[in-house]
Amino acid sequence: MNEEQKQKYKQKYDMAKQNGVKFWPDIIYKDLLVSFALFILLIGLATFIGVAIEPKADPSDSTYVPRPEWYFLFLFEFLKFIPGKIEWMGTFVLPVIGILVLFALPFLDRNPLRHWKNRLTGISIMGAVVLGMVGLTIRSVITTPKNEEGLAANTPTEKMLMGGELYGIYCVECHGPDGEGGVIAGVEGLEGVELKPISSRDEMYTRSDQTLGAIIEYGQQDLGMPPYGLAYGGELKKSELEAVVFFMRYTWDDRAELPADAA
Structure with a gap:
């Protein structure tokens, strides 16, 4: 100057x-x-x-597609182009260099003119960076696979319906529609096995929700019951296991009072 x-x-x-x-x-x-x-x-x-509230985190759900918040999507997408062995370049080195450049900019750019027409170089560089960030964000959104839609229950009514539906799919063949048990017929490997009722007072009064959920999740191999939890080779997520237990509790336990909105 x-x-x-x-x-x-x-x-x-x-x-x-x-x-x-x-x-x-x-x-x-x-x-x-x-x-x-x-x-x-x-x-x-x-x-x-x-x-936007997603379902409660379920570590056993292998179908969930995790993604960072939208303002980090550009960096997330950028890291796809960097091999894993040098990923530290993209997560540490390049961001640090960018921050240092910003700190040094007042010392590097001594142009006294402030009108945008006189600062086309700086505007062009920053414009290219912003366009790159926007482009990477859009690409990340477009290429993100959708989470598989599963059963979801956010209210007691939905939980009862979901639990009843899942019970009908996975449990009714052996335990009966009303949990009455009896002699199993038509189930390979369990033909002729007699099961005690799971809807009785003895079962409902002595087993907590946690115990019932664990039995369904882990199975009972000695009794021929396979595990149904996703983490143990089954097909049910945590929320679905909870819905089955909810259905059992409020259907067969005469002590449990069904919430008003689920009546």
Whole structure:
């Protein structure tokens, strides 16, 4: 910056100082208005739209496709192009270099002109970076496989329906439609085996939900019952196992009171 440019900037600064507004209370007042408006906006979004809630995390669910938040998708997609052995380059080295460049930028760029037409190089570089980030984000969204749709239950009514449906698919053949047990017929490997009722008071009164869930999840190999938990070779997720237990409890346990909205 030469002496002439310094004088021009000094004149502009003096004029702005004479004709400008005070930081307090004028600028602070404007900041407060904007901050309050943003606060109301956030409260409104949280109240009327909310956050998309996914099912409770299930470590045994191998069909779930994990993804980071949308503002990290570009980095997530970028790492796909870096082999695993040098992944540390993309997760540590390149971000650190980018941060250091930003810190050094005021020392590297000494151009006194601030109009965008006089700063095409910087704008072009930043524009290319932003376009790259947007492109990688879009590519990540497009190429992300959808999670397999399974049964979902968010209310007691849905849980009862789901549990009853799953019981009918996986349990009724051996235990009967009402959990009455009896002699098994038509099930390979268990033909003629007699099962005691699982809907009796003895069963419902002495077994907790956790115990019932564990029996269904792990199975009872000595009695010919295979495991139904996804983590142990079965087909049922944690939420589905819980729904079956919920159905059993509120169908056969005369002590359990069904929630009003599930009646």
